[in-house]
Amino acid sequence: MKKLYRVFWWFLYTAGAVIVQQAVPGVDALMPGFLLALQENRPRQTAVLFLVFTLVQEGAGSLGFGTAMLSYAGAALLFRMSHGFFVEDNIVFISMLSACLGLYHGLLIRLMCAIQSIPVDFEQLLRESLIQTLAIPLIWVPAYLSRPKNAPAAQ
Amino acid sequence: MEIVGYVLSPVVWLRDRFASWWDGYLALVDVAAENARLRAELEQARAASLLASEDKAELQRLRELLGLEALRERPAFAARVIAKRFGPQAVLKTFTINKGFLNGATAGTPVVTRNGVVGRVLRAAPHTATVLMLTDSGFRLAVISNESRTPGILTGSTERRLEVAYVAQNARIAPGETLITSGADGSFPKGIPVGVVTQVMPGNEILFLQVHAKPLVDMDRLEEVLLLKEKGSAPPLLPPAGPQVRTEP
Numbered sequence: 001m002k003k004l005y006r007v008f009w010w011f012l013y014t015a016g017a018v019i020v021q022q023a024v025p026g027v028d029a030l031m032p033g034f035l036l037a038l039q040e041n042r043p044r045q046t047a048v049l050f051l052v053f054t055l056v057q058e059g060a061g062s063l064g065f066g067t068a069m070l071s072y073a074g075a076a077l078l079f080r081m082s083h084g085f086f087v088e089d090n091i092v093f094i095s096m097l098s099a100c101l102g103l104y105h106g107l108l109i110r111l112m113c114a115i116q117s118i119p120v121d122f123e124q125l126l127r128e129s130l131i132q133t134l135a136i137p138l139i140w141v142p143a144y145l146s147r148p149k150n151a152p153a154a155q
Numbered sequence: 156m157e158i159v160g161y162v163l164s165p166v167v168w169l170r171d172r173f174a175s176w177w178d179g180y181l182a183l184v185d186v187a188a189e190n191a192r193l194r195a196e197l198e199q200a201r202a203a204s205l206l207a208s209e210d211k212a213e214l215q216r217l218r219e220l221l222g223l224e225a226l227r228e229r230p231a232f233a234a235r236v237i238a239k240r241f242g243p244q245a246v247l248k249t250f251t252i253n254k255g256f257l258n259g260a261t262a263g264t265p266v267v268t269r270n271g272v273v274g275r276v277l278r279a280a281p282h283t284a285t286v287l288m289l290t291d292s293g294f295r296l297a298v299i300s301n302e303s304r305t306p307g308i309l310t311g312s313t314e315r316r317l318e319v320a321y322v323a324q325n326a327r328i329a330p331g332e333t334l335i336t337s338g339a340d341g342s343f344p345k346g347i348p349v350g351v352v353t354q355v356m357p358g359n360e361i362l363f364l365q366v367h368a369k370p371l372v373d374m375d376r377l378e379e380v381l382l383l384k385e386k387g388s389a390p391p392l393l394p395p396a397g398p399q400v401r402t403e404p
Contacts, residue, residue: 018162025240059156060251061244062277062285068244105243113246119292120246132243 006148010049013143018056020139026128030056031101032094032140034072036147038079039089050076067112074104089144095137102133156251160283163237164253229344230384231267232259236377237283247277248291248311252380255282263342265383271348271371272296272336273380286380289349289370290317297339298349303327306337307366309349317350319366326364328355334368344383 010033017029030053037046050072057068078100086093106129113120234252241251254260256279264276266286274294277287287294290311298309298319305328307319322328332352338345350368358365 015162018159019166021242022163022166022238026243026245028243031243056158057242057244059280060159060238060241060285062247062249062287063244071243109244109246112244118246125246128243 002148009146009148014052014056017139020135021060024131024135026124027131027135028057028071028105029135029139031072031075031132032136032143034075035079035094035097035136035140036143038076038083046076063109063112063118064116067108070108070112071105074108075101078104091137091141094140098133098136098140101136102129105129105132156278156280156283156285157255159241159251160237160253160255160280163251167235167237167253231381232384234258234260234266234284234380234382236380239377247293248288248374249277249285250288250377252284252286252382253282254382255280255284257281259384260284260382265343265347266380267347267383268372268377268380270373271350272343273372273374273377275342276382288374289372290315290374295340296343296349297337298334299337300328300332300352301335302332303329306339307334309334309368316353317368317370319352319368320363322364322366324357324362324364328352328364328366330355333371 013033014030017033020029021027034046034049034053037049040046054068054072057071058065061067078097082093082097082100086096106125109125110120232254234254236250237253238251240249252260252266260276260279262276262278264284266273266275272289274286274288274291277285279285288311289296289309292311294309294311296309297306299306303326305322305326307322307328310318310320312318319328319334330352334349334352336343336345336347336349348371350370352366352368354365354367356365356367
């Protein structure tokens, strides 16, 4: 029953994130959920969410395939590199990680646009990278507090 | 894209219902004072309506002149805007509509409103599609000015303006002229208004003028759009123009 509720929670989270993305253009509201999944350390759950979130962002985005995949893979890599130094479920850690992810978002979009010969609106990209940096902790906190708590899976 | 459509369509529906209910509630709060004010306004409106009827007739004539005849020639269907620049990868100026290729919104389908060109379908899922806006720097459209008949290729830009490329140095195009589709690109029918010329300057290149324009459609306030189907694929949205032939019973 608890497992079913956890799955249902992800459905609710994804729907809520899609609504947030509709309201705030350019923001990735699924990223805090992905970080939450990384913190719970359940490889199968993380893999499924990686697939679903990638498909949603790739399908709705206007860049060629691969950007969302690189975005979530980069987030996972940054998380793995830094989680040993900090307490994972701490807002300070998430804020620092979100600053790195905001910078990574800007660099990744810049790179993908250059590869696909798409002119970039730098002002807009900078603004959205900043919004992304602020949005991650703002979404992560309520998601973390509402997430049903269980002991994390064995490493 | 399809998943996003399934999630957003009910949200848009709920938002509309809530807005409608809220408007109704607010209307009841101060209905007596509103009634007195409206009586006074009615008198003013009666006077204004005399002038408005003349404006309406003029607007109708201008619309006819500006070429919304395309809607009489081409079958069209309406779609609802459900999201604008959705997600972190929405680098291009796009929006999502609630019609997909199963409804006839295939890639390249022209998208317009009553005011003019909005863009074209970039890619389509079964029930949703992404529309590339006129203002995107990757958008290209063959246009012609309505007075001097100067042709050019209209493009968007990263700034909030349109640019018309390949306009000859000796062209007589002037600020204030309306740009309409020329039909030369084969996708948009001829005569749909696109924008108004705002600035004409000698170009950096020797051969071409530098022409700036602004779109006629307010891209920030789009709610519904019309998609133009291929000619002959369905009956047109509006009845054909010209004298109507009545058949006696």
